[in-house]
Amino acid sequence: MPGAAIEALLILQNRDTRRVDLEAQLRAVPTDIALVERDIGEEKGAIEAARTGLRELESRKKLLETEIGSAEQTLAKYRTQQLSLRKNDEYQAMGHEIETVQGQIGEMEGRELEIMFSIDLAKKKFAAAEAVLKQNISGHEARIRMLRERGENLAAELKAAQAEVAAARGPAADGWLRAYDRMAARGLPAVVPIRGSKCGGCHLKVSSEAESAARGKGSPGELARCDQCARILYWDN
Ligand SMILES: [Zn+2]
Secondary structure: OOOHHHHHHHHHHHHHHHHHHHHHHHHHHHHHHHHHHHHHHHHHHHHHHHHHHHHHHHHHHHHHHHHHHHHHHHHHHHHHHHHHOOOHHHHHHHHHHHHHHHHHHHHHHHHHHHHHHHHHHHHHHHHHHHHHHHHHHHHHHHHHHHHHHHHHHHHHHHHHHHHHHHHHHOOOOHHHHHHHHHHHHHOOOOEEEEEOOEEOOOOOEOOHHHHHHHOOOOOOOOOOEOOOOOOEEEEOO
């Protein structure tokens, strides 16, 4: 059994470990919330992209319709003009013009059909993106609420854990507490058992002096330290 001085440090270390763990969990909460918010943002982004795509196609269609309209006006004008032409070669030349415009209209109508087909696809894409968000949003929101609640609970637990740490520091001997704090600042555990003549922290063999200090056979009040990693050692066999 470790002595009372080590016992006090082990209690402190136990509470410090819990405090550090709670701090890490609390730190993770905003990151987790940000991840959910990113998902929501991505789903909204997909809707926006689909909406923009749809608008672009619709304005292309409108433009094309205007072009077709004016080509049809030209066509009607040419046909009227053709009726007043008496010379055969002039009549034929106008006929050629009419064919050209007809060809242009046919080509534009073909493009319009393609755009209408793309509009149908874009509408489906838009509806699908909206459905995804609609389906997920309540889950996303519930997760954010849950994470916020978790954050509040963790903060309360951390406050209690900090009070417990402060209470555990009281009984610890001054010199040992300073050694503990220096080691703990590098990362826990700061106090480790010797097992099979090896340090429970770095797992390297400890010197016989360190081992006998840990057994309480050194000078009174002597703190046993690992020769390799300087962690505080105690005898636990
Ligand atoms: Zn060590």
